[in-house]
Structure formats: structure tokens, C-alpha cells
Amino acid sequence: MSxxxxxxxxxxxxxxxxxxxxxxxxxxNHYHTLFGGSAMAWMDQAAFICATRWCRTKVVTVHTGEIDxxxxxxxxxxxxxxxxxVQTGTSSMQVRTEMFIEPMDQYExxxxxxxxxxxxxxxxxxxxAQVPALRAxxxxxxxxxxxxxxxxxARR
Amino acid sequence: MSxxxxxxxxxxxxxxxxxxxxxxxxxxNHYHTLFGGSAMAWMDQAAFICATRWCRTKVVTVHTGEIDxxxxxxxxxxxxxxxxxVQTGTSSMQVRTEMFIEPMDQYExxxxxxxxxxxxxxxxxxxxAQVPALRAxxxxxxxxxxxxxxxxxARR
Amino acid sequence: MSxxxxxxxxxxxxxxxxxxxxxxxxxxNHYHTLFGGSAMAWMDQAAFICATRWCRTKVVTVHTGEIDxxxxxxxxxxxxxxxxxVQTGTSSMQVRTEMFIEPMDQYExxxxxxxxxxxxxxxxxxxxAQVPALRAxxxxxxxxxxxxxxxxxARR
Amino acid sequence: MSxxxxxxxxxxxxxxxxxxxxxxxxxxNHYHTLFGGSAMAWMDQAAFICATRWCRTKVVTVHTGEIDxxxxxxxxxxxxxxxxxVQTGTSSMQVRTEMFIEPMDQYExxxxxxxxxxxxxxxxxxxxAQVPALRAxxxxxxxxxxxxxxxxxARR
Amino acid sequence: MSxxxxxxxxxxxxxxxxxxxxxxxxxxNHYHTLFGGSAMAWMDQAAFICATRWCRTKVVTVHTGEIDxxxxxxxxxxxxxxxxxVQTGTSSMQVRTEMFIEPMDQYExxxxxxxxxxxxxxxxxxxxAQVPALRAxxxxxxxxxxxxxxxxxARR
Amino acid sequence: MSxxxxxxxxxxxxxxxxxxxxxxxxxxNHYHTLFGGSAMAWMDQAAFICATRWCRTKVVTVHTGEIDxxxxxxxxxxxxxxxxxVQTGTSSMQVRTEMFIEPMDQYExxxxxxxxxxxxxxxxxxxxAQVPALRAxxxxxxxxxxxxxxxxxARR
Numbered sequence: 001m002s003x004x005x006x007x008x009x010x011x012x013x014x015x016x017x018x019x020x021x022x023x024x025x026x027x028x029n030h031y032h033t034l035f036g037g038s039a040m041a042w043m044d045q046a047a048f049i050c051a052t053r054w055c056r057t058k059v060v061t062v063h064t065g066e067i068d069x070x071x072x073x074x075x076x077x078x079x080x081x082x083x084x085x086v087q088t089g090t091s092s093m094q095v096r097t098e099m100f101i102e103p104m105d106q107y108e109x110x111x112x113x114x115x116x117x118x119x120x121x122x123x124x125x126x127x128x129a130q131v132p133a134l135r136a137x138x139x140x141x142x143x144x145x146x147x148x149x150x151x152x153x154a155r156r
Numbered sequence: 157m158s159x160x161x162x163x164x165x166x167x168x169x170x171x172x173x174x175x176x177x178x179x180x181x182x183x184x185n186h187y188h189t190l191f192g193g194s195a196m197a198w199m200d201q202a203a204f205i206c207a208t209r210w211c212r213t214k215v216v217t218v219h220t221g222e223i224d225x226x227x228x229x230x231x232x233x234x235x236x237x238x239x240x241x242v243q244t245g246t247s248s249m250q251v252r253t254e255m256f257i258e259p260m261d262q263y264e265x266x267x268x269x270x271x272x273x274x275x276x277x278x279x280x281x282x283x284x285a286q287v288p289a290l291r292a293x294x295x296x297x298x299x300x301x302x303x304x305x306x307x308x309x310a311r312r
Numbered sequence: 313m314s315x316x317x318x319x320x321x322x323x324x325x326x327x328x329x330x331x332x333x334x335x336x337x338x339x340x341n342h343y344h345t346l347f348g349g350s351a352m353a354w355m356d357q358a359a360f361i362c363a364t365r366w367c368r369t370k371v372v373t374v375h376t377g378e379i380d381x382x383x384x385x386x387x388x389x390x391x392x393x394x395x396x397x398v399q400t401g402t403s404s405m406q407v408r409t410e411m412f413i414e415p416m417d418q419y420e421x422x423x424x425x426x427x428x429x430x431x432x433x434x435x436x437x438x439x440x441a442q443v444p445a446l447r448a449x450x451x452x453x454x455x456x457x458x459x460x461x462x463x464x465x466a467r468r
Numbered sequence: 469m470s471x472x473x474x475x476x477x478x479x480x481x482x483x484x485x486x487x488x489x490x491x492x493x494x495x496x497n498h499y500h501t502l503f504g505g506s507a508m509a510w511m512d513q514a515a516f517i518c519a520t521r522w523c524r525t526k527v528v529t530v531h532t533g534e535i536d537x538x539x540x541x542x543x544x545x546x547x548x549x550x551x552x553x554v555q556t557g558t559s560s561m562q563v564r565t566e567m568f569i570e571p572m573d574q575y576e577x578x579x580x581x582x583x584x585x586x587x588x589x590x591x592x593x594x595x596x597a598q599v600p601a602l603r604a605x606x607x608x609x610x611x612x613x614x615x616x617x618x619x620x621x622a623r624r
Numbered sequence: 625m626s627x628x629x630x631x632x633x634x635x636x637x638x639x640x641x642x643x644x645x646x647x648x649x650x651x652x653n654h655y656h657t658l659f660g661g662s663a664m665a666w667m668d669q670a671a672f673i674c675a676t677r678w679c680r681t682k683v684v685t686v687h688t689g690e691i692d693x694x695x696x697x698x699x700x701x702x703x704x705x706x707x708x709x710v711q712t713g714t715s716s717m718q719v720r721t722e723m724f725i726e727p728m729d730q731y732e733x734x735x736x737x738x739x740x741x742x743x744x745x746x747x748x749x750x751x752x753a754q755v756p757a758l759r760a761x762x763x764x765x766x767x768x769x770x771x772x773x774x775x776x777x778a779r780r
Numbered sequence: 781m782s783x784x785x786x787x788x789x790x791x792x793x794x795x796x797x798x799x800x801x802x803x804x805x806x807x808x809n810h811y812h813t814l815f816g817g818s819a820m821a822w823m824d825q826a827a828f829i830c831a832t833r834w835c836r837t838k839v840v841t842v843h844t845g846e847i848d849x850x851x852x853x854x855x856x857x858x859x860x861x862x863x864x865x866v867q868t869g870t871s872s873m874q875v876r877t878e879m880f881i882e883p884m885d886q887y888e889x890x891x892x893x894x895x896x897x898x899x900x901x902x903x904x905x906x907x908x909a910q911v912p913a914l915r916a917x918x919x920x921x922x923x924x925x926x927x928x929x930x931x932x933x934a935r936r
Contacts, residue, residue, distance in 0.1 A: 347512075348529040349513050352508040352509060353505030353506060353508060353509045354505070355505075356504045356505035357503075357505050360505075370499065375536050376504075376532075376534065378532065379531070379532045381531065381532075382530075384528065
């Protein structure tokens with residue numbers, strides 16, 4: 001197993017990854033609501049970027065958990081995806097992505113759905129790589145801070 | 157709750173929905189493999205079409221089950237998604253979508269992943285609509301045949 | 313001229329290639345019907361995959377025959393493209409793609425148009441490659457079965 | 469049958485419709501050449517715009533003629549599509565689209581393929597509409613000039 | 625001129641709009657760097673969403689200022705767009721969008737370019753609408769807080 | 781600094797680059813008008829092709845000037861982008877792109893907006909390359925003709 005980068009400062013941007021999108025006609029089904037597959041793709045992309053920022057090496061999605069879609073997202077809605085690392089293994093990261101919807105003409109904000117994505121970090125020759133650990137004392141819902149990455153081992 | 161169409165023959169095309177796709181550069185991440193979110197979107201689209209053909213009314217995805225992604229799908233691969241109704245409720249349908257990959261220069265075919273999607277049929281005013289029942293005696297893996305749809309009730 | 317793979321079983325998936333698509337707003341012109349160019353692109357993609365499965369080497373489209381577009385395909389329609397090899401030459405394949413439309417709320421199915429595509433197989437250095445022959449006794453409309461591929465010659 | 473607009477000057481832009489495109493990775497197949505279906509879609513779009521400019525009413529493509537694809541169009545090529553009305557009927561227009569390719573680092577320009585598209589003009593209630601006639605004395609390869617549109621009849 | 629919503633809490637999400645994107649092959653030119661036009665489109669989309677969240681009515685972009693593109697953004701880069709309202713007029717908002725790039729395997733973060741977008745709020749019948757004022761005492765670079773929206777006037 | 785090609789005829793196609801597009805639902809925001817970012821992307825693409833044809837080497841956009849968007853461009857409009865080189869430096873080119881809109885059912889043509897793009901030519905190792913000079917005697921609004929390219933120096 002290869003290691004994460006030997007010398008790297010704590011990543012202040014690893015706490016939360018935010019991705020807004022506007023639902024335009026090109027993203028909808030013929031009912032003019034956001035196509036379910038598009039929502040899943042946006043959630044996965046947010047998780048992918050979040051995990052990449054966390055471990056700073058190649059990552060791949062190996063598992064997605066169950067997702068409930070409680071409401072349709074009509075054309076003309078602003079969608080915000082917020083992704084956070086909620087758990088880490090030796091080379092895996094569990095990322096939770098929440099999808100909020102904001103009708104364009106209202107101030108209220110609604111949690112539309114949540115998905116959990118498991119990603120694995122890959123180093124040299126696509127062998128699993130070690131990832132910075134999420135400190136157990138951090139509330140997964142708060143500001144997660146990564147441990148200092150290991151200093152031993154050559155970077156791939 | 158509104159009913160499915162009053163007079164309709166058994167739908168011979170409701171057994172299986174097949175959707176081939178070729179993985180071109182426009183579908184890949186920067187590792188030149190099929191982006192996970194694209195795979196999810198294709199699986200959901202196959203399920204959506206399968207469920208629509210089954211009940212012939214508006215459908216929405218309300219839940220996706222867990223999905224394991226066992227292997228990367230490189231650029232230049234043919235992908236085939238096969239979706240089948242495996243269970244029905246009063247107004248809900250459970251659709252299983254399997255994603256097979258065929259490297260373009262080989263005859264072997266590999267099951268890359270499976271997803272289960274729950275869709276609900278909606279009729280007039282988006283109220284839940286009754287769907288043709290999957291006969292319990294049918295093997296979900298074989299040729300599912302829909303019951304005759306109910307004859308009572310006006311179509312929306 | 314290079315040969316097709318030396319050892320390969322008969323390809324059971326070479327008979328028919330099926331590709332369903334749903335017509336969403338992103339695929340339409342401003343009349344909200346499927347843009348003609350999108351229909352042509354989908355038909356060519358189905359032919360491309362069908363021919364690739366047949367000969368299992370690189371293929372290129374060299375010719376498309378005439379196509380009549382008898383009816384508009386409105387948003388909200390399910391489209392199914394069915395492609396079959398109908399004739400083979402030494403290194404060429406003629407593929408017929410039929411495009412059926414199914415209005416989402418009806419069980420009837422209509423043949424919207426047909427196109428014939430000629431593709432050539434390319435092997436090492438993009439030289440023409442030999443393709444499995446379509447047996448003359450097979451009805452082109454039925455289950456075409458490829459001859460056993462030649463056993464001589466190195467695979468590229 | 470409904471008429472074309474009653475009062476309209478000769479359309480100087482009806483002679484030729486030019487559409488350049490650059491072939492980027494998003495347009496290619498996995499051989500990194502322009503996907504045949506994309507070429508067809510671009511040619512049809514150029515024809516569609518050309519015909520619309522000619523008759524200034526809704527048009528639909530009803531027929532495409534044979535197309536030979538003589539050469540692959542690699543990533544990094546500039547493509548120019550030139551469309552001209554070459555023949556008119558009462559309500560139909562035949563448009564020829566030529567596709568030229570210019571390798572980005574060369575001054576030479578090659579005609580890659582030609583397609584002929586037949587489009588019909590539709591007026592009120594989608595009934596066929598009369599189109600300006602292409603004058604027989606004009607060389608179809610030169611500057612075609614439309615006859616003055618008919619002055620009788622109300623515009624839809 | 626129509627007013628903004630009569631009763632609305634201060635919008636905590638109006639301070640900053642963040643939009644991450646990953647540069648995949650589908651977004652690049654044939655040099656495999658982010659196509660300039662894609663960068664501009666992403667910056668405008670971030671500004672559009674930021675302005676919409678600010679005034680909660682329809683907005684249109686009327687002007688973009690000069691943009692310097694100091695560096696290419698290669699495939700495999702994470703891009704983050706951060707948009708803030710920096711100035712308000714009666715019905716106009718000036719939004720500054722910064723585009724940061726993070727090479728995927730590094731912790732450093734670089735400001736690639738900045739753009740300024742002027743958007744106008746439209747209310748009933750597309751007449752200009754009043755927008756919440758940015759308080760002059762706020763540093764435009766810090767946490768901008770909107771004034772309480774006017775309480776008079778019916779919402780369109 | 782590397783030179784432009786040693787032997788090359790005057791490029792007759794360098795005067796004007798024309799790019800028509802039709803505004804379909806896939807290009808619009810949820811107000812069904814052309815999304816501002818799409819307009820910018822199209823203008824940049826026209827400038828990119830124009831500059832590439834001028835100097836026949838790799839080009840990159842380094843600066844865009846101010847752009848006023850005077851009117852919305854609704855779905856169903858034909859858009860034509862016309863790009864011309866208006867000024868040249870040693871290795872830079874200034875390209876003006878005008879965007880005209882033609883409502884599909886009218887003969888009138890309106891200049892919707894203008895943008896100025898500065899592009900730099902790059903040769904071997906991405907070092908700045910010399911570009912053909914725009915002759916000062918040419919009206920930038922008319923038929924610009926490039927000077928003969930320098931004959932000294934090896935082509936990259």
C-alpha cells in the first residue's frame with residue numbers, strides 16, 4: 001500500500017464541498033423536473049471532489065448507499081449539494097452528500113435527499129493508498145479536521 | 157387513487173428493457189473510465205423506461221437501493237443495461253437494472269453492477285395510480301407477464 | 313488484410329442490438345420534437361455497436377443509405393432502436409436500424425423510420441479486417457448467426 | 469395550404485448557411501475521431517437553418533439522401549458545413565450540405581462528405597406552406613436568389 | 625417598479641455562492657485543457673445563482689466586464705467558483721466571480737481568473753424590480769449582509 | 781520565438797468565420813432564453829476558430845473584453861456569430877465576434893452583442909509564435925488579408 005503525500009499542510013478546504021446547480025431544461029425529463037439520474041450524478045460528483053480533496057490522490061467510487069427521493073425538483077430550482085467526509089478507513093472514505101433545494105423565489109431551503117458514497121484511494125499502480133484519518137472526536141456534522149498525513153513513504 | 161388504462165392488451169415488451177451504450181470520451185472522468193454518476197444515470201433511465209412500459213402512466217423514482225461498483229468501465233467499452241420489473245405493490249414497482257460490460261474486442265460479458273429502483277405510478281393530479289400486478293408464479297428472472305389491468309375506473 | 317480473432321465462440325449477442333431512449337427536453341428542437349439529427353445519431357450509434365459486436369474489432373461507418381422520416385417524435389416518447397446485420401462482405405457489414413416509437417401512455421408501437429448503414433472492419437494499422445460471414449440461409453429478419461471466424465492469422 | 473409571409477424583402481442571407489465547428493473530445497468516439505452520428509447531426513442542423521431562412525416558417529426534415537463518409541475526422545480538426553437550397557417544390561426544399569475539414573495546422577481544405585436533405589415547410593395547423601421558388605436560371609452552385617414571396621393570403 | 629418579497633428573513637446564504645466542478649474530457653478542447661468558453665459559462669452560472677439568491681426574483685445578465693485568463697486549466701483539475709455580490713444599485717447587482725484551480729494531487733490553490741457580472745432584477749411583466757441593498761459598511765470582500773427587504777408593495 | 785509555417789499561400793478563409801446556431805431547449809435557462817454563459821461560449825468558440833485559421837498554430841484565449849447583452853435570445857431563434865481578426869501584434873490576435881439574432885419567422889436581423897477576444901499563438905514547447913500581420917491598409921470591417929507569412933525559420 002502506498003502512502004499519501006509526505007509533506008502537506010492540513011487541508012482547510014477538506015471540511016465541506018459545496019456545489020450549486022440551477023435546474024435548466026437540459027437537465028429535466030419530459031415532466032420538467034430534474035431527472036433522477038441527473039440528481040444521482042451530481043451527488044456522486046460532489047462526493048468525488050470531496051474525497052479527492054481529502055486524500056489528494058486518485059479515488060474511485062465503490063459503493064453507494066440507499067437514497068430516498070422525497071420530492072420532485074422542478075425546472076427553475078436552485079440545487080445545492082453539500083458533501084462531507086463522515087468516516088474513514090485505512091484507504092476508504094465515506095462521504096455523505098446532502099441535496100438541498102431552494103425554489104428560486106423563496107428564501108426557504110429544503111433537504112431533498114441524502115446519499116452516502118464509499119470511495120477508495122488509489123496510489124501507485126492503482127494499489128490502495130492510505131488516507132488521512134478523520135479524528136473520532138470531531139462531530140461528523142461539524143468541522144472535520146484531517147490528521148496530519150503520514151510522513152513516511154515515497155509519493156507515487 | 158386512479159386506475160391504469162381500462163382496456164389494454166398484455167404488454168409483450170414489458171418483460172425486459174435493454175439499453176446499450178458505448179463509452180465515449182464525453183462520458184468519462186479524467187481517468188478515462190466511465191464516471192460513476194453517468195453509470196447511475198444510465199441505470200436509472202433504463203429503470204424509468206421499464207416501469208413506464210409496465211404501467212403506461214407517469215412514473216417517478218422514489219428510492220434507489222445500494223449499488224456496488226466492482227470494476228471500472230474504460231473508454232471503448234460497450235455497456236448493456238437490462239431492466240426488469242421484479243416486484244409490484246399497489247402503485248409501486250421495483251425494477252432491477254443490471255449493467256453488463258463487454259470489452260469491444262472480446263466476446264466475454266461481465267456483470268459490472270446491479271441496482272434496484274423503486275418507482276411509483278402517478279395518475280390524475282399526480283395521485284398514486286394502480287399498476288398491473290406481476291404474477292407471483294413468474295420467476296422474476298424469467299419472462300414476467302403482467303396481469304390484465306383493472307377494467308374499472310376512468311382513465312385520467 | 314488481417315483476420316478476426318482466431319478462437320471465439322459464436323456470439324449469441326450478435327443477433328440484435330436494442331437501444332431504448334426517452335425523448336427529454338435536452339434532445340428536442342424548439343418544436344419540442346426529437347431533432348432529426350439526434351435520431352440519425354442514435355441510429356448510427358446502434359449500428360456501430362451492432363457491427364462491433366459482430367466482428368469484435370474496430371469499425372467505421374463508410375456509408376448511410378436513404379432515410380425517410382415519416383413522423384415527428386414528440387417529447388415524452390419512448391424510442392427503441394433495433395439494429396441487425398443484414399449482409400456481410402469480406403470486410404464490410406450492412407446493418408439495418410429500425411426506430412420504433414411508443415407514446416408513453418399507449419401500448420401501440422410504430423415503426424418511425426429505417427436506415428441502412430455500411431461499416432467496415434479495421435484491423436492492424438487500420439487495414440481492412442475479415443468479418444464473420446452472415447449465413448445466407450438465415451433470414452435477415454430472424455436470428456442471424458455468424459459463421460465460425462477463421463482460425464488462421466494472428467490477431468492484431 | 470397556407471402561404472409564406474405576404475410582405476418580405478428578398479433574403480440576402482438565404483444563399484448559403486455556414487457553420488463552423490471544432491472537433492473537441494466531447495464530440496468523438498473512443499478512436500478520437502468525430503463520431504459519424506455527430507457529423508450527421510451537424511449536417512442536418514445546417515440544412516434545417518438554411519431551409520428556415522429560405523421560407524421563414526416552420527420546417528421539418530422528411531428525407532435524407534445517401535451519404536458517403538470518405539475520411540475520418542480526427543480530434544483537433546476544424547469542420548465547416550456549408551448548406552444551400554438546390555431545388556424547391558411547392559412546399560418542399562432540397563438542401564445540399566457539404567462538410568469540409570481543415571486540419572488545424574494546414575491551409576488545405578478537403579471536402580469530407582455531402583448530404584442532401586429534403587425539408588417541408590409547415591404553416592398554420594402544420595399544413596404544408598408554399599415556399600419561395602428557387603429561380604431555374606440560377607446555378608444551384610452559385611448565388612441562388614428567391615423569387616418574391618406570394619403577396620396573397622394571410623400569414624398564419 | 626415592483627418590490628422584492630414583503631416579508632423575508634435575512635438570507636444567510638446570500639453571502640457567497642460556491643460551485644465546484646471537475647474538469648473532465650467532455651469539458652476540454654483538443655489540447656485537453658478547459659475550453660475558455662466553458663470557464664466563462666461556469667462563471668456566469670455562479671453569478672446568476674448568486675444574484676438570484678440575493679433578490680429572489682428573475683434576473684438577467686446585462687454586462688460582463690473584462691476577464692484575464694492567466695493560466696490553462698488542464699484535465700483532472702478541480703475548479704471552484706466563488707461568487708459574491710459586491711455592489712448594488714436600485715435594481716442592479718454587480719457580482720464578482722473568482723475561479724480557483726486546485727491540481728488534484730496538491731494542496732495549493734491558485735486564483736486563475738476573476739470576472740465581474742452585472743445582473744438586473746425583473747419583476748412583474750419583466751419590469752425592473754428593486755433589490756435588497758448591500759450595506760455600504762460591509763467590506764465587499766467579507767460577509768455581505770442584505771438590508772431587510774422593503775415591506776411595502778405586493779409581490780408579483 | 782518560433783515562426784509561422786515557412787511556405788503557405790494567403791488564407792482566403794481567414795477573412796471571416798461564420799457560425800450559425802439554432803437555440804434549442806438544451807441551450808436555454810428556465811426562462812427559455814439562451815443562457816448568457818452559452819452565448820459567451822459560442823462567441824469564444826467562433827473567435828478560437830477564426831484565430832486558428834489566421835495563424836495555423838495552437839492558440840489560447842488570454843483576455844476577453846467587456847460584453848453588453850442588450851436583449852434576450854428566446855428559444856426558436858437562429859443565431860449567427862461572425863468573427864474577424866481586427867488587430868494583430870507580434871504573437872497576438874484581437875478578434876471581434878458579433879452575435880446576430882434572426883427570429884425564425886422574420887427577415888430582419890439584429891446585432892445582439894459584440895465581444896473582443898485576445899488570443900496568443902503558441903509554437904514549439906508552447907513558446908509564443910509569430911502570426912501573419914493584418915495589413916494596416918485593410919479596413920478591419922472589410923476583407924482583411926494576411927501578409928505573406930515569414931519564410932525563415934523551421935516550422936515547429
